[in-house]
Amino acid sequence: MPGKKPPSSLTTGLSCLIIVVMALITAFILMMTGRDNPIVLVPAKPWKSETPVTSRPPIKASTTQKVPTSATKTEETTRKPRNVCESPECIALAHQLHNWKNPSVDPCEDFYEYSCGKFNEHSLPSSSRLERKDKLMNSMLNKFLAKNETSNSISENSMKLFYRKCKDYYNPKTYRKLVIEKWREVISIFREIGSWPYLDENWDDSELDLNDAFTGLANYGFPFLTFFFLNSAENYTVSVATISMEKVEKLTVTDFKAVLTLSGIVPDEQLLEDDLKLVDELEKDISNLSSEADGEASLSDLQAAVPSIDFERIIRHFINSSKDDETWSKVKENVMVSKIPLFFNQTKNLETILKSTPKRTIANYIMFNFVRILNMHKNTDCLKEVLNDFSFPALRVLVQHYFDRENLQIASELVDNIKGHLINTFENSTWLHPETKKNAIRKVEMMKKIIGYPEEYDAPGALDKMYESLNFSTSDSYFQLDLKNFKFNTQLTLKLTPMASLLIMRESKNLAANAFHLRSRNWLGINIALLDDPFFDSTYPKYAQIAGVGAIIGHEIGHGFDPNGRKRDENGKENDWWTPEDSAEYDRRAQCLIDQYDEFDDPDFGKNLNGSITIGEIVADLIGVDVAWKTYKSLDMSAEPSIIGFENYSLDKLFYQLKALNWCGTGAEYDLEDQLKFVHPTESFRINGIFSNMKSFAETFNCPVGSPMNPEKKCELF
Known part of the structure; x- marks a missing residue:
């Protein structure tokens, strides 16, 4: 099969000339048209307001695609910019x-x-905007806590240590061992606090000093003093009210025997059963007098009604101000007493009960119910424990790392x-x-108004002054950290009571995507999660x-x-x-x-x-x-x-x-x-x-x- 005839030199020259001329003409057209408008190779399709899209647009969305020439650069500097919000949030x-x-x-x-x-087509089940934001805030904090890194911040290091110890405590491999250690530590606390018949076989009534027992509990920061408790959440005052033990899980003779046995105490089961029956009867008497409050009373009114309990001494031990008259004077102004029959009934009240009940039963009532309270199951979600107990440090971490303060x-x-x-x-x-x-x-x-985050805690080291008394040690068990934290938070809450704005922020679940109006103060609060995208x-x-x-x-x-x-x-x-x-x-x-x-x-x-x-x-x-x-x-x-x-x-x-x-x-x-x-x-x-x-x-x-x-x-x- 014969091949094609090769082109002549003339034909080749003409072809080259034509190509060059066409290239020059094309370049000239590009230059001239580029001065006014970019050449549109593919018409863009901007979003129409009534048409939903299925994918996120590019951050720098453009209505046209431009040929990359020098003319394009000129156009970009002279054309009126689009007034469209193109931030990632928008x-x-x-x-x-x-x-x-x-x-x-x-x-x-x-x-x-x-x-x-x-x-529903674009969301996970049970995932509203608010729920999404809550999960995101928790995820960011969890990521921060999971990093095993120390810093110069006492509050951050304490928060991280607490989180790690909590994780270790609820590890299935070590849980039983650590629970046993916890109850042994509880018995040690009982020995330190004071008199309990089950810790001394020669115990007699004269050994019980009720106020010593209550101040001993107060020194550990426990506001639940079985006969009454201190509540700072109600109207952001120090409220003296009753605790309903009906809501706390009942423990059996076997349960109490197990706790005592851990510390080498072998109780008489019949005696233990009899004591628990007497405690139940006392609990019913107290419950019958713990109806709805009929107004408020002063601390002096309460002291006059129940002289057997030194309420001022006990509350001062809570805030560690037995010698700090200035702090006490501020807290005292905010003490509110619930006017309930248990305190103020004319015929039968806490005072008459204390006078008529055997001291052995009173001592058992305090200690047995204290065991019940300590047995209440904490949240096994360690992140939630951090959010409850370290709200200010957690908030500060998120503000500094993830939040636009503007x-x-x-x-x-x-x-x-x-x-x-x-x-x-x-x-x-x-x-x-x-x-x-x-x-x-x-x-x-x-x-x-309380907006987002108090500025006074934004400066480096500001929160550390508040948390320096927490005194965590890496050798502490989770229960020991929990005890220290309980005491610290009780003291902090009571000390913040005169500074209501800080207390309100601390008590308001300030990491949640939420806002609130506090009726009792006429205050408006907005948490930082709401002051962030997608809301703001x-x-x-x-x-x-x-x-x-x-x-x-x-x-x-x-x-x-x-x-x-x-x-x-x-x-x-x-x-x-x-x-x-x-x-x-x-x-x-x-x-x-x-x-x-x-x-x-x-x-x-x-x-x-x-x-x-x-x-x-x-x-x-x-x-x-x-x-x-x-x-x-x-x-x-x-x-x-x-x-x-x-x-x-x-x-x-x-x-x-x-x-x-x-x-x-x-x-x-x-x-x-x-x-x-x-x-x-x-x-x-x-x-x-x-x-x-x-x-x-x-x-x-x-x-x-x-x-x-x-x-x-x-x-x-x-």
């Missing part, structure tokens, strides 16, 4: 907005389904803005009388900050005006400051919300809900969304960046969709019986029920009158 927020919604649903029919209908200032300003719009709401109310308005406004103005971020547009956290802030402030909170004044004291007419009108309006919840057709529970139980949260929800909306509408949002995919979308509509994200969930996790016990309404109602009362929502989405989201009858508060 991208994650855009992902939720697009992927969780179900655009096939009419927002005027079911806004919850419209905003959250595809949440968020705190923005949130603080947002609180003030939200408060201002609630004040405007009261001022513009058409039915509140002037005196009621004045009191309501004063309560908002006087409401204090300094890079978010203002409208997203207000919809995400502003509504939560408004909700918590609103608790000051729910059916229970409204009966307390600006200082948190019980004081019904409403005129009779206004009080009656408020109740009528609240009843509208109760009826609405009762009739709400919930996707999980149907029309079987009880608004009387949830009315406090419903009122707070309605106030929260209302003042957040008013705050949003009062600000100029024209310069705020868009969220990716919503560049040409109504901000008013976007506000409501952003608000809905917080309540997107996977559906009911409980049956109806349990749901009816909860004070919070269902997730569906927190969107559909609340939004259906807002005229602004109906106007924003142009919902027809009579549609589910724009009913003719709406419930309004102020």
